[in-house]
Every structure is written in C-alpha cells, then in structure tokens.
Amino acid sequence: MKEIVIISGKGGTGKTSVTASFAVLAKKSAVIADCDVDAADMHILMQPDYYKSEEFFSGELAVIQQEDCIQCGECKEVCRFDAIDLINGKYVVNPLSCEGCGYCSKICPTHTILNIDLNVGNWYISNIRTGSKMVHAKLAIGADNSGKLVAQVKNKAKELAEQENKEFVIVDGSPGVGCPVVSSLSGASYVVLVTEPTVSGLHDLKRVYELVKKFNIKAGCIINKHDLNKEVFEKIDDFLESEKIDKLANLPYNKAFTEAMTEGLTVVEYKNNEIKSVLKNTWNKIIKIINEK
Amino acid sequence: MKIAIASGKGGTGKTTLSTNLASYLAESDNVVLVDLDVEEPNSGLFLERKLIHSEEKFKMIPEWIKDKCTLCGECQKNCNYHAVIQLGTMILVFPELCHSCYACSELCPVNALPMKEKKIGDLSHYKAGNLDFIESKLMIGEEQAVPLIKQTIKYTDSNFEGIKIFDSPPGTSCPVIEAVKDADFIILVTEPTPFGLNDLKLAVETVRELNKKFGVVINRFGIGNNDVIEYCNNENIPILAKIPNSRKIAELYSKGELLYNSIPEVKEELIKIKDFIFSTAEEGVK
Numbered sequence: 001m002k003e004i005v006i007i008s009g010k011g012g013t014g015k016t017s018v019t020a021s022f023a024v025l026a027k028k029s030a031v032i033a034d035c036d037v038d039a040a041d042m043h044i045l046m047q048p049d050y051y052k053s054e055e056f057f058s059g060e061l062a063v064i065q066q067e068d069c070i071q072c073g074e075c076k077e078v079c080r081f082d083a084i085d086l087i088n089g090k091y092v093v094n095p096l097s098c099e100g101c102g103y104c105s106k107i108c109p110t111h112t113i114l115n116i117d118l119n120v121g122n123w124y125i126s127n128i129r130t131g132s133k134m135v136h137a138k139l140a141i142g143a144d145n146s147g148k149l150v151a152q153v154k155n156k157a158k159e160l161a162e163q164e165n166k167e168f169v170i171v172d173g174s175p176g177v178g179c180p181v182v183s184s185l186s187g188a189s190y191v192v193l194v195t196e197p198t199v200s201g202l203h204d205l206k207r208v209y210e211l212v213k214k215f216n217i218k219a220g221c222i223i224n225k226h227d228l229n230k231e232v233f234e235k236i237d238d239f240l241e242s243e244k245i246d247k248l249a250n251l252p253y254n255k256a257f258t259e260a261m262t263e264g265l266t267v268v269e270y271k272n273n274e275i276k277s278v279l280k281n282t283w284n285k286i287i288k289i290i291n292e293k
Numbered sequence: 294m295k296i297a298i299a300s301g302k303g304g305t306g307k308t309t310l311s312t313n314l315a316s317y318l319a320e321s322d323n324v325v326l327v328d329l330d331v332e333e334p335n336s337g338l339f340l341e342r343k344l345i346h347s348e349e350k351f352k353m354i355p356e357w358i359k360d361k362c363t364l365c366g367e368c369q370k371n372c373n374y375h376a377v378i379q380l381g382t383m384i385l386v387f388p389e390l391c392h393s394c395y396a397c398s399e400l401c402p403v404n405a406l407p408m409k410e411k412k413i414g415d416l417s418h419y420k421a422g423n424l425d426f427i428e429s430k431l432m433i434g435e436e437q438a439v440p441l442i443k444q445t446i447k448y449t450d451s452n453f454e455g456i457k458i459f460d461s462p463p464g465t466s467c468p469v470i471e472a473v474k475d476a477d478f479i480i481l482v483t484e485p486t487p488f489g490l491n492d493l494k495l496a497v498e499t500v501r502e503l504n505k506k507f508g509v510v511i512n513r514f515g516i517g518n519n520d521v522i523e524y525c526n527n528e529n530i531p532i533l534a535k536i537p538n539s540r541k542i543a544e545l546y547s548k549g550e551l552l553y554n555s556i557p558e559v560k561e562e563l564i565k566i567k568d569f570i571f572s573t574a575e576e577g578v579k
Binding site for chain 1: 330332338399431433435437486492499517
C-alpha cells in the first residue's frame with residue numbers, strides 16, 4: 001500500500017480540488033484521508049455519509065475548583081502561558097491560553113486544580129461515491145493538537161486501506177510547514193506539491209520542499225494557473241529542475257475548478273473542460289512513478 | 294488599534310488585503326504591518342522594504358545534566374507532553390514536543406534539567422516608505438508556531454503605538470487564536486465559493502467564541518455563487534468590501550505588486566474598509 005500526500009505550503013493553490021480529482025480517478029483503489037483538519041473542504045466535493053463518528057480527546061485543560069482555593073496565587077506564579085487571571089479576587093484559568101502542562105495542579109498546595117481531558121474534535125469514516133471510503137475530521141474551534149488529530153485521521157485511513165487491500169491512501173495535507181504538515185508527511189511514499197506561478201506560490205513551495213527533503217520523500221509538482229505569470233513560471237520550472245522534482249502537470253488558468261466546486265463535483269467529473277484530461281494523465285503518471293520505485 | 298486579518302481557508306487574499314490596506318493607511322496614519330503567518334510569511338514579497346533591525350527568536354527547553362541526575366523519574370512524570378523520557382539510565386529530551394512550561398526543570402529535586410535557549414526563528418523589522426513592517430519566519434523543521442507568534446506580538450506591542458495590522462495564519466486552530474485574540478477588530482477574508490463559505494463559517498464560529506467585533510471582505514467577487522452574501526446577510530455580518538475577480542489583479546499579485554495604485558476599484562474598496570473601521574473605532578471598540 002502506497003501513501004500519496006498532496007500539499008502546497010501556500011493555501012488556495014488548488015490542493016483540495018486536485019486531491020478530490022485523484023480520489024475520483026482512483027475509484028475503489030484508494031482510501032482518502034482529509035488531513036486539512038483545520039479547514040477541511042474535501043467533504044464539499046465528496047459528500048461523505050459520516051457513517052462512523054468518534055470524538056477525539058487530546059491534551060488537558062486546568063480547572064480551578066473555587067470552593068477549595070485559598071487564593072495563594074502560586075498557580076499564576078508558575079504558569080508560563082499567562083493563562084491564569086485574577087478576576088475579582090478569584091484565580092481563573094483562561095481556556096484559550098492554557099496549554100495543559102499541568103504544572104499548576106502539581107504545585108497547588110490544596111490540590112484544588114483538576115486537569116480535564118479536552119475534546120479537540122471529531123473524526124469520521126465515510127462511504128463516498130467512488131465506492132471507496134474517506135477518513136476525515138472536524139477540529140474543535142481554537143483547539144490545540146491538530147497535529148495529533150491529523151495523525152489519527154491518517155492512521156485510520158492506513159488501517160482501512162490495509163484491511164481492505166487497497167493500493168493507495170490519498171492524503172489531502174494542510175497548508176504551512178508546522179506540526180499538522182509534519183504529521184501529514186510522516187510515512188508518505190510520494191508527495192505531490194501543488195503550486196501557482198506567483199511570488200508567494202514560489203516562496204511557499206521552496207519552504208515546504210525544504211521540509212519534504214528532511215523526510216527524504218520523493219516529490220512531484222503540479223503548477224496550477226501556469227499561464228498566469230511566465231517569469232515566475234520559469235523560476236518554478238528551474239527550481240523543480242535543480243531539485244529533481246518530477247514535473248507532473250501544468251494546469252491552465254481556468255474557471256472549471258470553481259464551476260465544478262459550485263456544483264459539488266470534482267473537475268474530472270464536470271462537463272467538458274481542458275483540465276480533465278490533463279489530470280487523468282497526471283494521475284496515471286503518478287501511479288507509474290510510484291510503482292517504479 | 295489592532296486589526297487582525299484572518300480567514301479559515303488559505304489563499305483567499307489575506308496577504309493581498311493586509312499589504313494593500315496597510316500601505317494605503319500608512320499614507321495618512323502611523324501604521325505597522327505584522328506578518329504572523331510565521332510558517333509561510335508572504336507579506337514582505339509585496340513591499341519594497343529596507344531592513345532596520347533583526348533578531349533571533351528562541352524557545353526554552355530543558356537540558357539534561359547527567360552528573361547531577363539521580364534518575365528519580367520525576368521529570369518524566371511531570372511532563373504532560375512526553376517531551377522528557379527516561380530510558381534506562383538516560384533522560385531524553387524531545388525539543389519539538391516541549392511547550393516550555395518549565396515543570397520538569399523547576400520540579401527536579403536536584404536541578405539536573407536547567408532550561409536553555411533553542412532557536413525557533415527570526416524576527417525582522419523593515420521600513421517600507423512610511424510603513425513599518427515586521428515579519429517572523431519559523432525555522433523549517435520547527436513544529437510550533439505559537440511561541441514565535443507570541444514573541445512577535447510582544448515586540449510589536451512594546452515598539453509601536455498607532456494602527457497595527459496583523460496578517461494572520463490560515464485555519465481555526467491555536468496559531469490563529471494566538472494571532473487574533475488581542476485584536477480590536479477582525480477582518481475575515483473569503484471568496485464566494487463553497488470552499489470559501491465553509492471555511493468562513495468556521496472562522497465566524499471562532500471569532501464569535503472570542504467575542505470579537507468583525508466584518509467580512511469578499512475577494513474574487515464575481516466567481517462562484519451568491520451563498521456567501523446570503524449567509525452574511527442572514528447572520529447580520531457586515532460585508533466591508535468586495536474586491537472584484539480579474540485576471541489583471543491576479544497578474545499583479547503574481548508579480549508581487551500592490552494593487553490599489555493601478556486598480557481604482559481596489560482603492561475604492563480600501564476606502565470603504567477604512568471608513569468602516571474608523572467609525573467602529575469611534576463607537577468604542579470593546
């Protein structure tokens with residue numbers, strides 16, 4: 001079983017639209033994992049049925065039981081996150097700042113601070129119209145630990161793929177270079193980078209590829225809206241050349257992505273458009289590269 | 294006054310709006326633009342700027358002093374992040390898991406885990422004409438953006454008065470909360486597509502949870518459908534501006550150029566945003 005992770009560094013380059021297209025092209029051969037748990041969008045294109053739902057707990061939150069508190073203030077003293085406020089003579093934990101280290105509860109002389117487990121979101125297993133399954137999640141608002149929820153989604157997808165003898169897990173990664181992306185990348189067989197020929201696209205591509213290199217994973221690149229800026233396009237092309245990143249496809253600046261999305265479809269299912277055949281070829285190319293490895 | 298520019302979805306135009314609005318406001322006011330998208334900072338690409346100050350940023354992690362350690366196991370017990378592990382006669386520290394809470398260090402009975410600095414990124418302070426611009430960049434391989442965002446806000450607060458514009462990271466999780474929680478007003482940037490709407494709803498949930506004043510700017514207006522407008526109207530969310538979709542704008546953006554001087558429609562929209570924010574500020578921002 002091979003794991004293909006699609007990432008972009010920069011948001012809005014077409015990562016999810018491309019991933020969903022691959023999911024449709026892969027039909028029953030792949031389990032899909034939406035690891036962009038912060039702002040998950042894949043469900044809009046895949047209409048999952050949420051047949052299994054589970055809560056996900058990760059991290060803790062300090063809670064001061066006021067009745068036993070002697071207002072000594074030691075908790076506030078040791079908290080490095082400025083998460084304990086003194087309000088009207090009472091010490092109160094600000095849940096948005098508390099990082100759940102538990103230091104306050106360990107040193108509280110009257111043992112009046114509890115650490116409660118935090119529900120940071122839900123994860124789901126769904127059936128999708130390709131005849132396969134999708135694992136996805138919804139992160140609770142402002143929750144920490146999205147990296148752990150990402151790991152959970154990915155591990156479940158892998159488990160399913162192994163149980164059902166699937167060839168692939170296709171992963172929609174998250175933007176950025178921080179902990180959710182690190183979680184998305186770990187264990188990948190191949191990385192697909194989706195970028196666009198803009199100064200931001202190039203900048204973010206270089207940064208996220210630095211991360212990919214640390215994992216020593218082979219990568220290929222899709223340049224979306226390739227005809228937007230010739231000069232930056234050439235710079236991206238040079239970069240791919242020098243880093244030996246596979247050039248997978250150049251997609252034209254085209255309304256089909258948005259139009260298809262508005263109808264809840266992937267671009268490869270949408271009425272005649274020039275992107276359809278390019279993405280089909282791209283998917284076949286990726287399979288070929290992976291199987292050669 | 295602190296204005297945070299945020300969005301659930303990436304690539305909706307946060308940086309476009311931040312750089313254009315900040316540069317425009319700086320023509321008549323004291324303005325500092327702060328790029329808090331420390332994982333992928335892009336604002337600087339759109340500004341002709343001169344570096345005036347830079348500093349390295351660190352987080353604190355414990356360092357094991359073998360000779361002092363009695364292997365009592367307290368540190369491992371006191372670390373909620375599994376960042377300190379006892380393995381046989383060794384104490385291992387995993388810096389990327391450490392949240393710098395100091396519990397292992399200060400609760401160690403023999404002071405065998407003093408805290409030391411570990412570099413996580415760089416802060417740079419630039420001048421772009423009248424505009425002050427601050428950018429922090431997380432080192433590749435560092436997983437936690439929050440400590441760097443905190444330190445960048447601290448630098449801004451101790452060096453500037455006037456209007457502060459925060460270009461926030463995408464999403465709804467901890468880095469975004471850190472970037473917007475002190476803001477007086479939040480501008481949510483979205484696009485009129487199903488993805489845009491879905492992520493806007495998440496962002497609205499977040500800012501409502503924080504009890505913040507906010508408004509929406511619709512970028513690439515003209516693509517997709519009317520659902521974002523209908524949603525904002527139903528929810529009584531003010532739409533501050535609509536930036537039109539055009540290939541010309543996309544091309545200027547791709548080159549790293551500001552829009553409002555060459556595209557009058559964009560300038561008109563910036564004026565609307567300015568008027569709205571200033572009248573909100575006069576009402577007294579909570």
